[in-house]
Amino acid sequence: MPPTTLRGGLPVVTIVMARMVDGTKDHGVRPFLGQLGNGNKICKGVESTSGPNHTKSPAWMFAYQSPPY
Numbered sequence: 171m172p173p174t175t176l177r178g179g180l181p182v183v184t185i186v187m188a189r190m191v192d193g194t195k196d197h198g199v200r201p202f203l204g205q206l207g208n209g210n211k212i213c214k215g216v217e218s219t220s221g222p223n224h225t226k227s228p229a230w231m232f233a234y235q236s237p238p239y
Contacts, residue, residue, distance in 0.1 A: 179209040
């Protein structure tokens with residue numbers, strides 16, 4: 171999984187695949203783009219923490235996030 175923690179002032183986004191249903195009409199599975207942070211601050215309702223340290227990769231390359239509820 172690519173890094174999702176704030177780093178270097180770069181904006182962080184995610185792509186989520188989800189089924190789009192409008193009332194009773196099913197539009198199928200579509201990609202949705204979501205912003206996680208602007209590079210300096212995480213968006214409201216988003217949590218992101220660094221994952222476990224791996225011996226072959228720096229820790230910033232792994233992160234977990236929880237969806238906003």
